[in-house]
């Protein structure tokens with residue numbers, strides 16, 4: 001169908017095919033049934049006269065309420081809702097189905113509320129214009145601060161194709177930039193600074209061409225989307241096995257080396273099976289809670305280490321020194337923390353105590369691993385424009401560097417994971433085994449598969465958490481008034497110099513606001529990709545199934561349409577209190593993605609960051625160590641253009 005709809009002559013072929021279908025008795029019967037059902041829906045909707053409001057206590061004890069109501073009339077009957085699984089993402093499944101009574105999406109609104117944010121979706125935003133899109137999911141929304149997804153799932157939705165597809169504008173009519181033979185638009189992108197500035201390039205394309213446009217970058221044509229209701233529509237049509245794009249270089253690498261990979265590289269039922277197992281571990285608050293004390297201990301060691309680093313690095317005036325290796329330090333922190341959760345053991349790359357030889361060796365290994373991961377991201381970003389297949393076939397230097405870094409990173413991660421899996425198995429009595437045991441208990445999982453899943457978890461976790469935190473510290477150093485506000489809030493909860501514990505985190509609304517605000521302005525993944533298995537209409541254009549879609553998070557996160565004073569760092573915009581009940585359009589900032597394929601490490605990352613940020617502010621006051629502002633350089637993820645330095649001053653010394 002994709003091929004047909006793109007050919008001019010194909011129109012006639014489609015007409016013939018449609019005529020044959022129309023002539024078919026089965027098809028006619030289905031069509032009649034559908035119309036009858038729609039008519040019944042319409043009739044029932046007229047009889048509506050009540051309201052639905054459901055409240056759900058999430059496992060984290062955060063109050064999450066989902067309210068579905070009509071702007072012009074009310075929902076007919078009370079609906080029984082129950083969380084379908086003990087862990088999030090939780091589905092609220094209704095047995096009696098209000099969707100049977102909804103015929104005009106513009107009449108409805110959905111509100112999700114937690115103790116932090118209220119998000120309201122009205123009409124099309126909620127329903128993505130197409131209630132009968134073939135998805136069983138009628139409305140989906142993220143519940144912001146609890147880091148979970150609340151979803152309303154309605155049964156009995158007829159599996160129909162989006163009804164307005166044929167009347168929408170053809171795909172080819174979608175705005176696209178002027179391109180030249182052979183080089184396409186590459187020269188313009190080069191003028192922006194190449195793949196390292198793809199986010200700014202696409203941002204300017206959105207300004208020129210609107211919230212949806214298509215462009216062939218390198219080998220692949222992609223539709224870029226920067227509109228919150230379109231984003232929501234994409235997610236609500238992602239189906240049971242959401243599909244995202246894996247960089248071509250990685251696919252080729254896996255193909256030629258025969259290496260099998262983890263969750264990010266899986267698809268279909270294999271992905272679903274493993275993802276469900278991972279959700280039970282990584283998104284379950286009670287399980288994360290078991291490891292928060294270890295996360296906290298790692299932070300203690302990190303801060304002590306930084307304290308001695310800056311103490312030994314004072315300037316000639318005796319001013320506290322700079323922390324110049326922030327990126328590396330944060331990498332170590334993030335890997336060390338994850339290690340305590342997965343293996344129940346410390347990696348040893350943060351503290352500087354007894355067995356120095358062993359520690360130093362480990363630290364070197366981690367450092368090498370970190371360098372390889374960074375190299376990997378740099379080289380695969382370069383191959384966004386250059387077909388990776390070509391680079392591989394001609395064994396270009398970029399490909400060689402990519403291969404070398406990938407081999408090295410996977411080898412290092414693998415040997416570390418193997419060593420720890422073995423240690424945990426050989427000596428089950430010795431201390432905690434981390435979540436390894438739970439992961440091993442998954443059905444039909446063998447050690448080999450587990451190792452590759454864990455290796456990829458480390459790859460996914462280290463860079464993302466450390467860079468998000470690095471940007472947060474950078475923004476806080478440039479906006480010191482927030483350091484003071486946070487200190488005030490932390491002290492009001494734990495007292496002066498009190499010890500921060502897990503139960504305090506929920507009160508640190510401003511710290512949570514800092515994390516959200518940082519990721520709004522500096523989304524670690526500036527684009528999220530999807531390929532849908534069905535045709536949909538976006539922005540009035542036909543989008544055939546399997547089209548590559550890229551959600552431009554960088555653009556929506558800085559769009560004045562969604563954020564007042566969008567370019568400013570204002571963590572309090574996320575804090576919901578009596579004086580601030582503004583509704584946030586959460587689909588305009590989705591740094592962890594949304595729905596069933598969103599980031600599985602979200603809660604872990606958030607808890608780790610909340611500890612680090614609240615505690616660094618208790619201990620230090622910090623200033624920017626760089627004279628200039630620091631821009632973004634994409635290495636697949638959003639990284640600083642030049643190293644960020646911080647000047648840390650111990651509060652106790654002030």
Ligand code: HEM
Nearest residue numbers: 264460461464465468524525592593597598599600601605
């Ligand atoms: C601030 C930190 C982080 C950010 C901003 C982040 C962001 C993301 C994003 C945007 C995605 C893609 C979502 C989508 O396609 O809809 C993703 C996927 C993923 N993330 Fe994270 N992530 C972070 C931390 C972590 C951590 C700590 C872990 C591991 C514990 C992790 C493991 C993964 C995995 C395994 C996937 C693939 C999920 C799947 O395909 O089902 N991430 N992350």
